[in-house]
Amino acid sequence: MANTSQTPASQADATRVARSNDIIICEGVKKWFGDFQALHGITTSVREGEVVVVFGPSGSGKSTFIRTLNRLEEHDEGTIIIDGVELNNDLRNLEKVRSEVGMVFQQFNLFPHLTVRRNITLALSHVRHFRKAEANETAERLLERVGIPEQIDKYPAQLSGGQQQRVAIARALAMQPKIMLFDEPTSALDPEMIKEVLDVITQLAQSGMTMIVITHEMGFAREVADRFLFFDEGLIVEEGTPQHFFENPQEERTKLFLSQIL
Amino acid sequence: MRGTTQIKAPAPFPRQARRWAHDNLFGGVANTLLTVVTSLFLVFALYQILRFVFVTAEWEVIEANRRLFFLGRFPVGEEWRIWPPILLVSALAGLTVGLRTRLDLRSTIMMVLWLAVGLTPVFLFFAHGTVGILTAAAVGLAALGYIGARIWLQDSRYVALIGQLVLASWLLTFPLALVLLVGFGGADTSLGIDGVDPSRWGGFHLNILLAVVAIVASFPLGVLLALGRTSSFPVFRVASTIYIELIRGVPLITILLMAWLVLPDFLPSFSVPVLAPSGLDDIELVYRVMVALTLFSAAYVAEIVRGGLQAVPRGQIEAAQALGMSTARILALIVLPQALRAVIPALVGQFISLFKDTSLVFIVGLTEMLRAGRAVAQGQIEFSGREMEVLLFVGLVFWIVAFSMSRLSQQLERNLGVGER
Numbered sequence: 223m224a225n226t227s228q229t230p231a232s233q234a235d236a237t238r239v240a241r242s243n244d245i246i247i248c249e250g251v252k253k254w255f256g257d258f259q260a261l262h263g264i265t266t267s268v269r270e271g272e273v274v275v276v277f278g279p280s281g282s283g284k285s286t287f288i289r290t291l292n293r294l295e296e297h298d299e300g301t302i303i304i305d306g307v308e309l310n311n312d313l314r315n316l317e318k319v320r321s322e323v324g325m326v327f328q329q330f331n332l333f334p335h336l337t338v339r340r341n342i343t344l345a346l347s348h349v350r351h352f353r354k355a356e357a358n359e360t361a362e363r364l365l366e367r368v369g370i371p372e373q374i375d376k377y378p379a380q381l382s383g384g385q386q387q388r389v390a391i392a393r394a395l396a397m398q399p400k401i402m403l404f405d406e407p408t409s410a411l412d413p414e415m416i417k418e419v420l421d422v423i424t425q426l427a428q429s430g431m432t433m434i435v436i437t438h439e440m441g442f443a444r445e446v447a448d449r450f451l452f453f454d455e456g457l458i459v460e461e462g463t464p465q466h467f468f469e470n471p472q473e474e475r476t477k478l479f480l481s482q483i484l
Numbered sequence: 485m486r487g488t489t490q491i492k493a494p495a496p497f498p499r500q501a502r503r504w505a506h507d508n509l510f511g512g513v514a515n516t517l518l519t520v521v522t523s524l525f526l527v528f529a530l531y532q533i534l535r536f537v538f539v540t541a542e543w544e545v546i547e548a549n550r551r552l553f554f555l556g557r558f559p560v561g562e563e564w565r566i567w568p569p570i571l572l573v574s575a576l577a578g579l580t581v582g583l584r585t586r587l588d589l590r591s592t593i594m595m596v597l598w599l600a601v602g603l604t605p606v607f608l609f610f611a612h613g614t615v616g617i618l619t620a621a622a623v624g625l626a627a628l629g630y631i632g633a634r635i636w637l638q639d640s641r642y643v644a645l646i647g648q649l650v651l652a653s654w655l656l657t658f659p660l661a662l663v664l665l666v667g668f669g670g671a672d673t674s675l676g677i678d679g680v681d682p683s684r685w686g687g688f689h690l691n692i693l694l695a696v697v698a699i700v701a702s703f704p705l706g707v708l709l710a711l712g713r714t715s716s717f718p719v720f721r722v723a724s725t726i727y728i729e730l731i732r733g734v735p736l737i738t739i740l741l742m743a744w745l746v747l748p749d750f751l752p753s754f755s756v757p758v759l760a761p762s763g764l765d766d767i768e769l770v771y772r773v774m775v776a777l778t779l780f781s782a783a784y785v786a787e788i789v790r791g792g793l794q795a796v797p798r799g800q801i802e803a804a805q806a807l808g809m810s811t812a813r814i815l816a817l818i819v820l821p822q823a824l825r826a827v828i829p830a831l832v833g834q835f836i837s838l839f840k841d842t843s844l845v846f847i848v849g850l851t852e853m854l855r856a857g858r859a860v861a862q863g864q865i866e867f868s869g870r871e872m873e874v875l876l877f878v879g880l881v882f883w884i885v886a887f888s889m890s891r892l893s894q895q896l897e898r899n900l901g902v903g904e905r
Contacts, residue, residue, distance in 0.1 A: 292805075292806055294802050294805060294806065317808055317810075320805065320806060320807070320808040321807075321808035323806070324806070325803075325806040327799060327802070327803060329797075329799050331797075331799040331800060331802065331803035332803075333800065333803070333804075333818055333822075334822070335821050335822050335825065344807075344809075344817060345804075345807035345808060345809055348809060348813050348817065349807065349808045349809055349813075390803075393807070394806070394807075397807060397808065
C-alpha cells in the first residue's frame, strides 16, 4: 500500500495549489443526448496546478463531463469558464480554449497515416504556425521526455499500445496546454504497458500541470491526485481528498463502487 | 491435426503433384468426370482460339488501318501535336515510378516482362518509320527516367524538390496536350498556333482524351459531392443527394444522347473564346461529351468517397479538434487522406470502367476506336468480313491499358500502405 502520510514536498505543493486561482469553473452543467440526460448539473472548479481524478461506474457521465471542457460535447445548460474564457457558440473562444486544453484519449487516436514526428508537429505548424525546425525540435524534446526518442520516424501502427499512448501525450503537450484532460488513458492497454504510461502522467502531475484524469487505477490516483470526484448518474456524488475516500467515504454508492474496484 | 510431433520432410515433387492431382482433380467418380469434361472443353476452346489467331485470321486489316484505329479522321500532317505529351508522359512515368517505389527484384522482372509483352505487338505491326522511332523514344525515355531516378535522384539531397518538379510537370502535361490540340492565341496573330477541329478527333486517341478529361475532372467533383452528402448543412446534403441519385439512376447512353440532342436547347447563346466561339448552344459535341462523362462519373466517385469518409473513425476528428485544428484543416490533413487511401481500389475500378465506357460515345457519332474499327470492317470492301480480327484487336488494346491501370493501383496501394492499421 502507498504511504498515506504527507511528505514535505507535497505539502508545499498543496499550499501552492491552494493559493492559485480557479482555471476551470463549472456551474450547473447539464447535457442531454436525445431524451437521455447525461449530466444533471455539474458544479465544480479546478485550481491552477491541481490534479483531479474522476472515477465512477460506466455511463455515469464522467467522460461526457471532461469532453464538455474542450467542447467535444456541447453542454445544453449551465456555464463553463476555462482560464477566463466562457465556452459558448463563439468560434474564436473555442479555438482559444482548445489550444490551451490538451486531451489524451482511451483509444490514443493517433493519425495512422502520419509518422510519429508528423503526428506531433502537424498542429504546431498549422495552428501555432511554428517553423519546421522549431516544430521538429519540440517533437524531439517531447519524445525524449516521454522516453521514446528513437521512435520518431515510425508510423503509429509500428508501436506498442503503451508507446502509442506516450506519443499521444507528447502530441498534446506540444501545444503547450495549460490544462490536460485524460480520458481513461490506460483502459485500452495490455497490463504490462500500463505502468510506462502512468509514470509519464505522474511525472507530468509533479511538474505542476493542471490535470483532470479519469481512471480506475486507484493506486496511481491516490499518488497523484489532490482531489477525487466520484460520479454517478450524471452527478458528482462525493468529492474530497484521496485520504477521505480511502479512509472515510460517506455515501453508500461511493462505498459500494470502491468495494467493487479495490 | 496429426498426432505426430515430428515435421514430415516434404515429398519429392512428382509425388507431391500426384497427390495434389488426386486430391483436387480425381477424388471420386463425379469429380473425375467433371475434370475430364472441363479439360476437353478447355482444350477445344484453346485450339479454336489459337487456330483463329495464327491460321484463319488475316491481320492485314489492322496493319492497313492502324492510323484509323489510333487517330480516326485526324488530319494528315497534324500528328506532331500528339507526340510531345506522349513523350512527356513516358519520361514522367519513368521518373515517378523510379522516385516513389523501391521495387524488389520480382516486381522489376514482372514489370519488364509486362512491358515486353505489351510492346512487342506494337513494334511488330504498327511501329514502322517515324512512328517506330517515336515509340522507341517514348519507351527509352521511360526507362531512362526510371533508371536515372533510381541511380541518381532517389538518394539525392534534392529529392523533395525533384518530386515537386515532377508533380508540377504532371499537372502541366494535360494543359499542354490540350493547347497543342486546340491551338492558342488565334491563328491570325503572329504568335498564335492553329488547332485541329475537335470534330476530327478520333480513334484510340479520342478514347484516351475523353477518359483523362473525365477522370481528372470527375475526381474533385466527386469528392466535393461526397463531402456535400455527408455535410451537416441540409442545403448541401439534399442537393448532393439529389444529384447523385438522379445521375446513378440514368443509363450513361441516355446522358450521352442528351448531351448530343437536348443540351444545346438549354444553353444560352453567348460565346466563349476557344471552347465555344460560336456560342454555348453550338459548343463542340466532343466537349459536351466530356462534360457528360464527367458528370456521370462524378456521381459514382462521390459514393465511393463517401464510403471512405465513413470509414474514418470519429476519434480521428476528435483528436484533431482537441488540438485546435479548424474544420477545413481537419478535412484536408486528417480525414480525406485516410478516406481516399481506403478507397483506392474502388476508385481505380470506377476509372477503369469509365475508360472502357468511352467506347459508348460511338452512339453520338464520334469516331472513337471501336467505331473506327466497325467502319473498317463494314466499309472497306477488301476487308469485309474481318470483324473478328477488328474486335479482338480493339479488345486487346483496351485490355492492355485497363490491366496496366489495375497493376498501377496495386503498386500505389502497396506504396501508400506504410503505417496502415
